[in-house]
Amino acid sequence: MRPRMIGRYFAVFTFVFTTAMSTAYATKVYVSPGGNDTSGNGTIASPYRTIPKGIAEASTGDTVFALPGTYTGSIVMEDQIAIVGSGFETTVIDGNGATAIVTAATALIEGFTIRDGETAILYDGNSSVSVKSNYITECYYGIDGYIPFEEGPITPDIRNNIFETILWGINLDEQAFANGGVNGTIENNTFISAVGAQFNTGIRYRMHKSIPIIRANSISGCKTGIEFTYLTIFDQRKLLVSCNNVWDNGSNYWTEDSTDLTGFQNNISEDPQYCDVASGNWGVYSTSPNAPENNACGILLGAKGVGCTAVCGDANGSGGISISDAVFVISYIFGGGPAPHPLSAGDANCSGGISISDAVYVINHIFGGGPAPCSSC
CATH class of the missing domain: 1.10.1330.10 (Dockerin domain)
Structure with a gap:
């Protein structure tokens, strides 16, 4: 075998081995509202009190695990450090009127109710954070991202979240001379209005260069379901908008040329038949078009599956x-x-x-x- 090839194989082996070992040794740093940032040590028996303290004490690849309770104030994430809650039913981040979470380059936010923030989650110009299985409510922006001059592109992964009682669900904006757009994935999210409330827009893309995947979301009760502000490369974009149920919005889709994507790429507009939104059950009936057996895509639409009869x-x-x-x-x-x-x-x-x-x-x-x-x- 030639020396150059041996060197390549050795480099690949070293990368795989190092990655595997770093994953294997990644630890959980525990926080709890009943913990103590001074005397705690980050174990489940002696947790820290705040998420920022947990992040400060964590190392690359670690997870800050939030035990049930309410955490108040803003959180600034660090690269490659995940923050994971005990489930949005029991674990709350309260932004107290400010931005609740500012993201890092790559990380994970999972398992929280995020509420009472001007913005629940703010993406900076070089952030590709994964946001999964959260309940986001009572905020001006649910997820807000802006790519400024000469920054980007980014590839966020936004899945299985529920957005309720928010003015803007997901709002993504790109400066015209940014290096790239938001080419990530928005999939299996539910956007829904509480009684007496109304979204402005479920998903809004105000961008020139972005080619996002928008798939299998369920959006209802908004003034606008999905908005593309510019028609730049729209013929490419619309091919990746598929299998969404966009129903009972003021306008299901908004584009500069009034394109309606209902019926295109298996996008539908039918009553999702939620179980009991007022009681916090965002599941659907077995007859719902969101259930995999009832739509042409054969997949779940929205964040929650069949949960009532x-x-x-x-x-x-x-x-x-x-x-x-x-x-x-x-x-x-x-x-x-x-x-x-x-x-x-x-x-x-x-x-x-x-x-x-x-x-x-x-x-x-x-x-x-x-x-x-x-x-x-």
Whole structure:
């Protein structure tokens, strides 16, 4: 074997070995609201109190693991140090009106509720942080990124997050003479408005050079679902906007030439049939178009999968079956009233559709001793 080839193989082996060893020895630095930044040592038995202290004590490749509780104030990340919560249901970062998290070049943010910040997560001009499985709410910007002059490109990875009650969900902006755009991935996120609230925009790309992947997101209740401010290389961009469910927004898509991507690249616009958003259940019914078996892409759309079941005959979603359900079905069929939610809940006799016979079936069950609505619809 030639010496040059031996040198190449040795270099590859050294890189792989070093990477494997650094991964194997990466440690967790624990923090807890009940910990102590002075006397703690970062173990689970004696955690630090704040995430910034955990980051300061961590080394490259380490994870700052946040135990359940609320952490208040801004966090500035360091390169190649992950911050991971115990799950967004129990672990909160409260920005206290300021920017909650400023990202580094490469890192991970996972498993938090991030709230009450002017910006929940701020990308700088050279940041390619992964943002996964967070609940982002009560912020002006959910994720905000700007690439200034001669910086970039960046490749963020934004997946499986829920954005609710935010003015701008994901806002990405690029200076015209930046070195490159945001060519990352925005996938399997849910953007949804709480009752009485409204997004301005779910995903906004104000860029000239970016060719992002925007895939399998579920966006509803916004003034604009997905916005591309400029038409530069739009023919390339739109090929990577696929399998999204963009429904019930003021404008599902906004471009300078009014292009609507519904029906293109398997993008759909259908009721996602969320379980119970008001109670914090962002899962979907088994009949939802977001479920893999119900869309042409065969994949989950949005951040959460099937997490609830319909009660057959409970057309109005009250949690029980009464004469009001029969009235609801009749109003839907003949009076232009709202549809059952999910639609299959109105199918009391499990015929596969909704008709006057379902209302008759419910009435007969309540007043005539007829059979109960079927158990699976």
